[in-house]
Amino acid sequence: MKFLYDFSILTNSIHQMLAASLSPLWVFIIELVLVGLVFLGFYAILGLFLVYLERRVCAFIQNRLGPNRVGPQGIFQTIADLVKLLFKELFVVRKADKILFNLAPFIVIIASLMAIGAIPYAKGLHAIDLNIGVFYILAVTSLGVVGILLAGWSSNSKYSLLGAMRSGAQIISYELSVGLSLLAVIIFSGSMQLSTIVESQANGWWIFKGHIPAFFAFVIFLIAATAETNRGPFDLAEAESELTAGFHTEYTGIRFAFFFLAEYMNMFLAAALATTVFLGGWMPFHFFDFSGFNYVMDFIPPFVWFFGKTFVVIYIIMLFKWTFPRLRIDQLLTLEWKYLLPLNLLNIIVIAFIVLMGWHF
């Protein structure tokens, strides 16, 4: 534990350095700009990398190579795509609702961006650390559905409208399961602050400490989060074999790219949240009292731990998409309302009972 680097030392030292020479207002503005630039860069690079990763992973699953021409192993492929999309014409179809049409990408991006900032990436490395962190993330991510609904409605295309309506019904339904499965850990840890939840896992991750119900909550969270980010097998909003492209049928160029980006960032967000809440965030893996093993684990920086776990979860979510057929809309809702929700309610009671009896570690 003692090796874990606290990033708040870094931020504090920057703060003091600036405060020594500048007025408080300027310090504040410069800090804002710094944080903004860091997150802007982080968001863009992560988005590009995730798109590349998805293409490589699905290619390997499908006995293909995937992008391999632009740059070594094709890592610049998505950048090339981004440049191409930037130089594509943006147009709005006839009779579309122009204001809402233009507004939709803003909403989906802002929703995902605001949530990304609340994730603790390492000790002391988070932009927003509210004491109702989990709540905040749930609130912000559900904004994304507004963007999708607006996009589908304003396009004046029948396919878009169907896609938007589907995604509306889908996302609000799965919101419940996401909330309830996160509640499991909140009961365990007794806090909604994400950094506190991570700290509470220093002696073991909740997925292990919470016995089977915690694991169960994790599985439900994974399913529900996959559904909420509109990824296969729950990608009904853009089901390409039924609705061609669903809600973003009429979007071109960079506007389309933002929907694409937001989808990937939401996937990252889901994985990061699962990591933070269930898999110990940036905490290293400790195996009971094998101090030698634990000592070695501590050497791996928390940053690596966090992203390692996140990418494992991302891989699982990708595997879902590339393995399963898509559900139908009524089956999707049946799954939520008749399976996940009742089971989740039961699970919460079981967890409450475990906490009451103090059976968890």
Place this chain on the structure above:
Amino acid sequence: MVEKREIILGENEPYVINMGPQHPSTHGVLRFELSLKGETVFKVVPHCGYIHRGIEKMCESNTYQQIIHLTDRMDYLSAHPNNEAVSLCVEKALGIEVPERVKVIRTILSELGRLASHQLWWCAFGMDLGALTTFFYGLRDREKILDIFEESFGSRLLHSYICPGGLMNDVHPNFKQRIKDFIPYFRKKLPEYDQLLSGNVIFKERSRGIGMLSLEDAISYGVTGPSGRGSGFSCDIRKSQPYSAYDRVDFKEILFTEGDTYARYRVRIAEMWESMKILEQLVDQIPDGDYTAKMKPIIKLPEGEYYQSVETARGELGVYIVSKGDKFPVRVKFRTPNFSNLFAINHMAVGHKIADLVAISGSLDLVIPDIDR
């Protein structure tokens, strides 16, 4: 600002939506005009003709050898049975008995074509349902068959290989060995298809009880091939009117009586196993001999009307030739399986969701050039 718009009130107003011709799941340029209520389909009107090339008209100004290369372009996913149908019809009209070697090779080719076609159907069906990985697994295995084709006839898709009287040229010496290599390979890969799709609970939910077609309707609509056999319609021409070497091989006619999408799916998977069984029986028994019967360079069919049907991967392909004793036919009619299969879709899809319509049209295994001709 949102301009004022007239909003159509009333729930019973149909929401008309066009699916196709530029749609990923119509497998070509087919157009469905759907009337929707919410997401439920209550009428499907298929529109075809987007790639109508007038093959039947073109046949009237081509000699019988030249017709062969046009038939390739109907059901291009398994071109051999199309060629075979015309060849058999011409041979029947002329009263020619083709050598045994030709018969066996034709049967092998038909079965290979059926396998290749069913593999591609499996890929595309999985993709219709949203499982994109199936597409690549199926194509990977199909590639092996196409390699066999390429080695012997020089083309992978449109072979024009079977011609009246026999074959265009003899098969490649490696032909036998390649098939022998392929069968164990595919026997290993086929269970994967089941693990990936057939057993999957989502897939079962998506396909069971969807697109019911009763036996009476199947017969009345003339739905043949695996689609018809999924409804219990015993329509396998290979069994009922054996041609080439089908009378001497042992295979089962796959019949399922449920009549839903899942039954049609299982018929095709089972047919792949049967095809491999046929291949195994025949591959060692290719007799030596000539690859073609003695034919005149210009074929003149005696006056009369001739009908021959064969079993393609999609159903019964009938060739009806009317001749006046000339080197050109008076009329050639192709009774293509997909034409009849397609028009049962309205009957099957009503009351289901859009997503089910995609599954149903996928399970019918439509090839659009075969409909339009």
Place this chain on the structure above:
Amino acid sequence: MSSESLVLFFIIGVVLVGGAVLFSNYFAPKSSNPAKLEPYECGIPVKDGSWIQFNVGYYLFSIIYLVFDVEIVFIYPWGTVMKDVGLTAFIEIVIFFVILGLGLAYAWKKKALTWV
């Protein structure tokens, strides 16, 4: 620095999307074509508008959702203090869940959960 970050991220989002859209608007080539501006319907000219009243199947789910989501908002504060309050909290939540479950069962029974 915490709550002001919310504004910050909002601004980042606006800058990211707005900047890219402006860039694209300025640099991307433009061409006009009446067919290009048609909404996509698989290459067929669109009949009627797409904005009509839609099936209530979607609407019913949002109503049920609203009920449940409000309940979940209530459960969250309970979750945080569950450890400290103990048995009383447990009994309360069991009662609460029984009522919720009855609500779900009612909706289930009334076939509100089947898609129309």
Place this chain on the structure above:
Amino acid sequence: MNPVIKYFSEIVKGVGTLITGMKVTSGYFIRPKEIITQKYPENRDTLIMLERFKGEVVMPHDENNQHACTGCGICEINCPNGSIQILTAKITNAEGKSVRVIDKHIYHLSMCTMCGLCVKTCPSDAIVFAPTFEHAVFDRNKLTLQLNKPGSSIKKGVKE
């Protein structure tokens, strides 16, 4: 069966089938050796086309720039699309007789469907299929080829 037991056994069975599918896909993910992608332009040197591949129709010429085409026009008659045109010329041969020989064997690659009837029916086996397949050109006219090389003549021993 008890509906409660059925409810839960359905879930367990369903999840089981899902895991079976995921085993297959992740199995391929960790076995990159089974990747079948060919890197086409890079492997051009090692790429071997099968000998019978029908890429285009060519007329083989021997080292004396001689071919076997008599200009009989059977391939032209047999071609279903009219992608072959035979232009003949009358020349005087060594014995002083005026004979008909091939002037230009025009082949429209853009119209050819590779049905193989011309190659099959050629009485002197003058034309064959070549396994070349890179036919992309920027001008459609370049797809109209003359199969007999300029200045070529007919081989001795090919009967008229």
Place this chain on the structure above:
Amino acid sequence: METFDHNALQETLSAMMPGAVFNTNPQFVEAVVPANDLHKFALELKMNSKTQFDYLVCQTGLDKNEELSVVFHLRSTKLNHSCVLKVITSDRINPEFDSVFDIWKSAEFFEREIFDLLGIKFKNHPDLRRLFLEDDFVGYPLRKDFVDNINIVQ
């Protein structure tokens, strides 16, 4: 193999369809029926327990220069025999036959195809439109006297 007695079937058919003329055809029993009785005979062929032709394999429109005809290839899935039914008209301007779509559902679309390509009309057909060609196409391409002015191909 089709294992039915050619002559026996022909006798059955001739008893069922008075007025039908039987052609010699080595492959099938071939009956030319009067156009007026087509629907009646077709229904009889399907319903009669001796014939039970429940499967319309193929319906072909035919133009032999002087006469237009429609050929039905019928098969019985239960009794496993098949026959050919023909109706002939010499009216090239306004040829019309009964529609059999209510007997065999597949006929609806075969008839649309025949109407599209040969211009033969079918009485009582529910939806007699062009199937393959566009709605404003002029002429019937499978007719022998059809001249294509746009793509002049002989």
